[in-house]
Amino acid sequence: MTRQGTIHGVGLGPGDPDLMSVRAHRMVTSARHVAFFRKAGRPGRARRLVAGLLPANVVEFAMEYPVTTEIPVAHPDYNAALSAFYTNCTAHLRSLVNDGEDVVVLCEGDPFFYGSFMHLYERLKGDVIVNVVPATTGMSAAWTASGQPITWGDDVLSVVMATLPEDTLVRHIKAADAVVLMKIGRNIDKVRNALRRAGRYGTAWLVEYASMDGQTVQKLSEAEGRVTPYFSIVLVHGNGRRP
Structure with a gap:
């Protein structure tokens, strides 16, 4: 049987790559698959933080928000759009893990501090192995x-x-x-x-x-x-x- 892979939510720190933890740096530089959030049409700040650090053959999965500030946060369409978005992202990550791949999810700041990764974590925990690497907050x-x-x-x-x-x-x-x-x-x-x-x-x-x-x-x-x-x-x- 194919071993199940692991999702790694890796906190990259407050913004200066020099403030990234040793563990985060090690995981980023050895990653086979990386996933990161970004606004449509933008490179994504988390991805920019690791520029020059990723292996040449890494497979990237950009998770583009369907909405940011176009709809008020309190509007029901806002929550519905993001809920479907996180569910779709989770399905892709779960398929990679079930194929035996480890995936590094790049997180600005700390993964458990007002970050988008938390929404993936809640959908994945209990189904797959999820490892969280903390970081210095902004x-x-x-x-x-x-x-x-x-x-x-x-x-x-x-x-x-x-x-x-x-x-x-x-x-x-x-x-x-x-x-x-x-x-x-x-x-x-x-x-x-x-x-x-x-x-x-x-x-x-x-x-x-x-x-x-x-x-x-x-x-x-x-x-x-x-x-x-x-x-x-x-x-x-x-x-x-x-x-």
């Missing part, structure tokens, strides 16, 4: 770039999605000592308003493209009026107990 790279610790002592850290309603953002920002706001992009004005209402705007920092080419770090108040790119993170540092 938010860790962002607060490192800011040059300040994100938490001290007993600080409570909240990671908040900027896609949430403004009132919900305000509630979470007020409740936490330190805050990481992700998925900024076109939500930047809502984030600014929420931080002002929570009394935290003056201490917020904006980090764009953390650990990547084009990285910028500045007070959010210094970027007033600008629309930020998708790979942006807003930080509110904690200021808790210390010796």
Whole structure:
């Protein structure tokens, strides 16, 4: 009988190939099959991170999202389209594994932290062997770039999605000592308003493209009026107990 292969969800780290783990690097450079997510017509950031590292004979499977920002997230068609997409991707990966192939799924950041790989994992676990390789997250790279610790002592850290309603953002920002706001992009004005209402705007920092080419770090108040790119993170540092 043909042995069953393994799906490897490999976290590539925050964006700088030099920050990739040794295990991730080893798996990428020896892969026979790689799969990665991308927007239609784009190369895909995960794929770009491993440029020059893949073996010459590697077989690539690009998983192109059927929708990104064309439909509101809350619209039922959005969820239906993505559900069918993940199911189709899973079927292809399962067929490779059942033929005895190992597949490396390239993941931006950490596979289990707001990543698309999680949707594959939930559909595959229990049927095939799935191995997950953790990685440094983009938010860790962002607060490192800011040059300040994100938490001290007993600080409570909240990671908040900027896609949430403004009132919900305000509630979470007020409740936490330190805050990481992700998925900024076109939500930047809502984030600014929420931080002002929570009394935290003056201490917020904006980090764009953390650990990547084009990285910028500045007070959010210094970027007033600008629309930020998708790979942006807003930080509110904690200021808790210390010796």
